Structures are given as C-alpha cells and as structure tokens.
Amino acid sequence: MKRFLIGLSCALLSVAALATGPTALRKRMQASMLLTGTIVVAPDGSVRSYVIDHAEKVPKDVGSLIERNVWQWKFAPVLVNGAPVAAEAKMSFRVVAKPVGDDKFSIGISGAQFGEGSPGQSISIREMSWPAYPAVAARARVEGTVYLLLRVGRQGEVKEVVAEQVNMGVLDNERQLARWRPLLAKAAIAAARKWTFNLPASGRGVDDDNWFVRVPIGFGIGPRADDYGQWEVYIPGPRQPIPWFDGGRQVLSSADASPDGAISQPDRGLNLLTPLDGA
Incomplete structure (x- = not known):
C-alpha cells in the first residue's frame, strides 16, 4: 500500500485533538482533507496527466x-461509438490521516469520484433550498456533514432520499453522537424532498427511469475561512444500508468524496479499476 507514516510535528499540528480525549473515541477519530482537480485518461485507461x-x-x-498513487491508477477505457478515446474528467478525493501511536499518523486516499459527461449529459440542480440548521444543534455548536443519496424520477422530482452517512465534527461521546446524527440527517432530508433536478438531455442514461444522486450537506457554526488543504478532525459515521440502491449496482464513487453542496452520480463517471492506494 502506498501510505505514509508522518509525524505530528511535521504535518499534522492542526489535528492535535486526535491525541486527546477518551480512548474509545480517539481510536475512531480521523483527520481528512478533500481535494479537487482534473484528470486525463488515455484510450488504454492509463493516466495521461492530472492537475490538483x-x-x-x-x-x-x-x-x-498523490503523486505516487495516481500514476498507478488504471481506468476502464472510455468508449465512443465502440472505440476507446482519451477522456478528461473533474475529480475529487478525500485524504485521511489515522493515528497509529507515538504521535505518528498513517495517511492514505480513502475515497474518490471522477465525473463524466459534458453539460447536458449529466443531471444538475434545478431548484435547491439549503436545510435549516436545527436550533438545538446550533446552540450546542454541533457540526457535521450529512451525505444524502437521492433517487430522482422522470419529472426531476425526488422520489426517495436517505442519509447514507453522517460524519460528525464534534468530539463528543458516542451517546451524544447518536443523538446528533439523526437530528442533522432529519433536517437535510426534509429540505432535499423539495429539490428538483434538470435531467440529462443526451448521453448515456438519457432514457433511464431513475437517476441516483449524492449531495453532501455540511452544518457548521459561523463563517469558514478558506480551509482547502487543511486537516479537519471528524468522527466518521456508519453507512446506512439502502435497499433501493444497494444490490448489484456498480458504485463508482465514495459517499464522502464530494464538496458540500456539490452533486454527483455514484453509478456514473470514470471507472477506476485499481485500488485508490495504487497497490
């Protein structure tokens, strides 16, 4: 595996909270950063170039x-009229740091998504209202991200929505985390039921009966500075099973690999054949 062990003093000073707190909670804490960029894949599926x-x-x-891993990635060739072609796509991926003792952290790429299609070939937001921050959570300064999975119908309406995962930014005991997760999830789901989408006008899947969309919703206190490239501490939540999505469908992206408010189609995009860590 192409992972690194790094010292707290050299790269993770901002996540010192990982070394404090109750033992059970400390073992589950992670620090992560979400990065974006563009990737170009050659007709044979190898990586031709990338930019972060x-x-x-x-x-x-x-x-x-990233440099050591990306050049080892291999994608399924992109076909146009049955012939493989070069393809360029937006990408985003999450880098995670986990404590391994002695003020050392193991870092690796935990999830990614690779977009597909030109404008008009992918689903897009028509109308989207941001969820209300639950007052009790705001007063308690509770922060977190709800990863929604939606099933969108032929009229662009939301037919089903579920909170696939809720990651918490508050370092609390498990009893309190179990209280906050459904509270944030309920607020995000209530807003998402009213969203509408523009459907693809061309491309693969234009005649589908349903489209599946992921949308991360972040709940935070106050304005945020530019935190791109900065580590953030959080407690990852469990993934919720989804009967209408799970089962036989090829999932091409990770739930937590999208920026807040950005939409992605988990069963569409470039198909990475090799592990993210390049092994």
Whole structure:
C-alpha cells in the first residue's frame, strides 16, 4: 500500500485533538482533507496527466502521496461509438490521516469520484433550498456533514432520499453522537424532498427511469475561512444500508468524496479499476 507514516510535528499540528480525549473515541477519530482537480485518461485507461487544484496549498506529504498513487491508477477505457478515446474528467478525493501511536499518523486516499459527461449529459440542480440548521444543534455548536443519496424520477422530482452517512465534527461521546446524527440527517432530508433536478438531455442514461444522486450537506457554526488543504478532525459515521440502491449496482464513487453542496452520480463517471492506494 502506498501510505505514509508522518509525524505530528511535521504535518499534522492542526489535528492535535486526535491525541486527546477518551480512548474509545480517539481510536475512531480521523483527520481528512478533500481535494479537487482534473484528470486525463488515455484510450488504454492509463493516466495521461492530472492537475490538483491549488496545489500550493496542499501539504508536501500529501502531494507526494498523490503523486505516487495516481500514476498507478488504471481506468476502464472510455468508449465512443465502440472505440476507446482519451477522456478528461473533474475529480475529487478525500485524504485521511489515522493515528497509529507515538504521535505518528498513517495517511492514505480513502475515497474518490471522477465525473463524466459534458453539460447536458449529466443531471444538475434545478431548484435547491439549503436545510435549516436545527436550533438545538446550533446552540450546542454541533457540526457535521450529512451525505444524502437521492433517487430522482422522470419529472426531476425526488422520489426517495436517505442519509447514507453522517460524519460528525464534534468530539463528543458516542451517546451524544447518536443523538446528533439523526437530528442533522432529519433536517437535510426534509429540505432535499423539495429539490428538483434538470435531467440529462443526451448521453448515456438519457432514457433511464431513475437517476441516483449524492449531495453532501455540511452544518457548521459561523463563517469558514478558506480551509482547502487543511486537516479537519471528524468522527466518521456508519453507512446506512439502502435497499433501493444497494444490490448489484456498480458504485463508482465514495459517499464522502464530494464538496458540500456539490452533486454527483455514484453509478456514473470514470471507472477506476485499481485500488485508490495504487497497490
């Protein structure tokens, strides 16, 4: 596996909270950063080139991890009229740091998504209202991200929505986390039921009866500074089984690999055949 062990003093000073707190909670804490960029895949599925957005803000250790892994990625060839072609796609991926003891952290790429299609070939937001922050959570300064999965019908309406996962930014005991997760999830789901979408006008899947969409909804206190390339501590939540989505469908992206408010189609996009860590 192409993972790195790095010292707290050299790269993770901002996540010192990982070394404090109750033992059970400390074992589940992670620090992560979400990075974006563009990738070009050759007709044979190999990586021709890639660019990381705002590379100057990315820690050196993280940049080295990405460089060593990306060149080993292999994608399923993209076909146009049955012939393989080069393809360019937006990408986003999450880098995670986990404590391994002695003020050391193991870092690796935990999830990614690779977009597909030109404008008009992918589903897009028509109308979207942001959920109300639950007052009790705001007063308690509870922060978290709800990863919604939606099933969209032929009229662009939301037919089903579920909170696939809820990651918490508050370092609390498990009893309290179990209270906050459904509270944030309920608020996000209530707003999502009213959203509408523009359907693809061309391309693969234009005649489908349903489309599946992921949308991360972040709940935070106060304005946020530019945190691109910065580590954030959180407690990952369990994934909720989804009967109408799970089962035989090829999932091409990770639930937590999208920026807040961005939409993605988990069963569409470039198909990465090799592990994210390049092994």
